[in-house]
Amino acid sequence: MKNYQEEQEDDELFEHHRMVVDPKQQLLRIDKFLMDRLPNVTRNRVQKAIDDEFIKVNERPVKSNYKVRPGDVITIALPEPPRDTDIQPEDIPLDILFEDDDLLIVNKPAGMVVHPAYNNWTGTLVNALVHHFQNLPTMPENEGRPGLVHRIDKDTSGLLVVAKTELAMQGLAKQFFDHSIERTYYALAWGEPQAETGTINVNLGRSLKDRRVTAPFPEGDMGRRAVTHYKVLKNLRYVSLIQCNLETGRTHQIRAHMSYIGHPLFNDATYGGDKVLKGTRFSKYKSFVENCFKLLPRQALHAKSLGFKHPRSGDWLQFNTDLPEDFTTVLEKWEHYVQYN
Structure with a gap:
């Protein structure tokens, strides 16, 4: 039931394990072979690593049903270098x-x-x-x-x-x-969607060109099912305040889906939202946008509300939080700009 996926920060791979199959080893699926030899690892995790080509046999990618043979050289290389996985407690304040x-x-x-x-x-x-x-x-x-x-x-x-x-x-x-948890996000996106409400039902998966980016697969032949419901809360000519509700929870789901429909999130560098995408090219407007980028130096996305059944009592719990200061400051600046320009 894994509901999130670790972001990859670098394309370089680091070798974690190298093993040579014993000369007396009988033919055995590689996923089963590795499960017996790697501590604290599940079959699903091994299969995913194989699918992502982090596991190779004789320097070549294989499928999970590949049967290891005596003398095979199996390598496991991951995006992060080997290290001590013990988590160090840190006295960081929590809200x-x-x-x-x-x-x-x-x-x-x-x-x-x-x-x-x-x-x-x-x-x-x-x-x-x-x-x-x-x-x-x-x-x-x-x-x-x-x-x-x-x-x-x-x-x-x-x-x-x-x-x-x-x-x-x-x-x-x-x-x-089961997708029964209520998750509402507020996003500031470039442009004004034609439909005030809509559903984006497009598969998402790791980009074939860059593992750090989530890519859409509209044909449904790759990736995993991803569904985002959206509602335009406020049109501001060049940008829009949009409510997004997640039905699924894929990596970068809202960011990738909004980019796919032509409305990247404001200042989302990964998905092309960190430049002027709508509006004039006049220097005054460009300076205004660049100032907003400085005030909100990140993608304009906030996980605003969360609702679920309490796992012990079964009571429905609903939580809501205000937009943070950087988000509200930029939103107010856009509202002022479109009112007086």
Whole structure:
């Protein structure tokens, strides 16, 4: 029931394991072979690594049903270098909106990475969580990410639910898997969508050209099912304030979907929103936009509300948070600009 995918920060791969198959080894599927030899790894995780071509035999990619043979050289290379995976507790303040014995709701600021990964081993939400809370549970496929059942991007602000008990972990994971959790985001996007409301139902997956980017696959032949429902809250001529509700939870889903329909998020460098896409080319307007970029130095995306059934009581819990200051400042500037220009 994995509901998030770790962002790749670099295209370089680092060798973690190299093994030579024993001369007496009988023919055996490579996924089963590796499960017996790698600690704390699941079959799904091995198969995903094979699909992503992180695992090679004799320097060539293989399929999960490949049967290892005596003398085969198997290498496992990953985007992050090998390191000690122990999480260091750090006394980082947390903005906790709600807490009980089973879970807590955190309002994450933009700029904070959710969990340790390549180039971001410290200063993450998880480093803070293990300092403030003891014995947080971990999902089977998410070693090193205690308490997490979902994630939001580093430069996206807003709400996250964290599990404090195994019961909460399992109950929340099932709700994410069933797509029954209510997740509302506010986004500032370039342009004005023709339809005031709509649904983007386009498969998303890792780009074939750049693993750090999520790409659309409209033919449905690749990627995974991804559904975003949107509603235009305010048209501001050159940009729009848009409410997005996630039915699924793919990596960069809103950012990739909005870019796909021609409305990248404001100042989203990864998906082309960090330049003037709508409006005039006059220097005054260009200076205005560049000033807004400086005030909001990230993609304009905020996880505004979160609703779910409490995993123990079954009661519906609903949480909401205000837009952060950088977002509201830029939104107000756009409202003023279109009113007087």
